[in-house]
Amino acid sequence: MDVLSDVIASMRMGVPHSARIEWPAPWGQRFTAEPGSAGFQVVLQGACWVLPPEGEPTPVGTGDVLFFPHGHAYALADSPATPVAASTYTPHTPAELYASTAMEGTGPVTVMLHGGYQLDSTRAHPLLRGLPEMIHLPARLGHNTDLRAAVEMLGKEIDEPRPGADLVVSALLDMLLLYILRTWFDATMEHCKVDNWATALADPAISATLDGIHRDPAHPWTVESLGRRAGLSRAAFSRRFTQLVGQPPLTYLTWWRLGTAARLLRGSDAALSEIAAAVGYSSEFAFANAFKREFGTAPGKFRRQNEHAPA
Template sequence: MDVLSDVIAIMRTGQPRSARVAWHAPWGQRFPAVPGSAGFQVVLQGSGWLLPPDGQPIVLSVGDVLFFPHGHGYAMADNPSTPVAEPECDPLEDGDLFTSASIDGPGAATVLLCGGYRLDPARAHPVLRDLPEMIHLPARLGLHPELRAAVELLGAEVQHPRLGADTVVSSLLDMLLLFILRAWFEAEHGQCEVSGWAAALADPGISASLDAMHRDPARAWTVAELGSQAGLSRAAFARRFAALVGQPPLTYLTWWRLASAGRLLRETDAPLSEIAARVGYGSEFAFANAFKREYGMAPGRYRRDGCPTPLPSSEVVKT
């Protein structure tokens, strides 16, 4: 898997939710903060306004995509002066994979495709740190055609579900998330000055080394070998990787191995010895010690109980 695909696989948990809602003016709705989640809104028909907690209202048109990677709250309305209603429940706590609804009113309709993803804070990839509170991708002719295609397919499937809709919608929701992140990174790459993960993924050498680690985490990588993947000397690679990613190459590799192990522990019944080998540890004992340093508990307990107090993604094991 490539880095961005791994980010999606490692951080999302449970089943995503989606809804196609037709709001008839006047309408206003507050969407509360949901820690440990990411949400999106897509304007399928009509227009509306985003009312962020801070800053000026933002007008939205057909095809605009909003993404909230950190689960921060916001409000939307047909007009900035329209009062907003408070939510009745956590939209991700209960409910179906997808649903449709219509909110009555005398005015014009605005149709929104909305939804959200549950994220496991214990497996949050550090790439998330670089994402802003909100990503706004305005609709522009010829821009991000794959994202527009995914939106159209998802909106049609939610409105008129057919045989196999559960699988189709679930796959399209993951595809939508990937396309949103790809579009944002591509937009960042087009800026004159970029830093952090946007710069790391745009850098051919550093991106190649990250892909190598993600595709074969069990390999006993050295800094020199990773530098050869990047086409750089050992010293030049180490400096550039740390400057862009924010940590040394082998530090990131260790974090990634243990994050992958956490996913395997929760999602498979593989024995610890097999998981240890798959993520690059020569013995179950060495793996268990490294895992406990990162997660604060033994692998067996993590598999049984989860991680109630996960370490921040920046708190990686030092190698």
């Protein structure tokens, strides 16, 4: 996989979930913190305010997307003055894949598309760790057309499910997550904000080496061979990679290999020797030693402890 797809696939656990909800004014809902999850909110119709635990309320309009990558608490309301109550729907908590609900009331209606993903918080990738508590992507005419199309299709599929809706909604939720991150990284670069991973993905040399590591972690990579792939000298490549990624090249390579091995141990019946070879270790013994240094337990024991973990 490419880097961004691989990062998302490595952290996603279980199945995503979503709901289309109509909120007639006055309404205010508090969403509690859910560590190890990520949630989104999209205004399909109307407007509302997002009320963070600290800081000023933020107005949100039709077409705006909110993304909470770390599962932090927040509240939504039709007005900053409206009292908020504990939510009857928690977008971070696994529930139905999709649902459509209309709350009771006679005031002006705000239609929201809610959703959430379970993430593996034990191996948080630095790409996601560096995201802010809340990402607000305002609707801009003629901009972010892929994101808008995914939102529109997802909202329609949830409101009017047809045969095959489970597969369609699941695929659209994955698309939406990728489009949200793409849009955020593009906006970050457009406004010249400091964000190491956004810069790393946009840097042709570093992006090429990350792509090589993610597509073929079993390859016997060295700093020299990665530098050649980047078109840079060994010293220049190592310096730039460390600055943008936050880890030296071989440190990141080892971290990624062992995280990949952990996913294979959880989600497959492959023999330890096969997993060792798949992530670049020439022997099961060398793999077991490296894995134990990283996770504090032997690969076989790790597999037994995680055999019922959600995939």
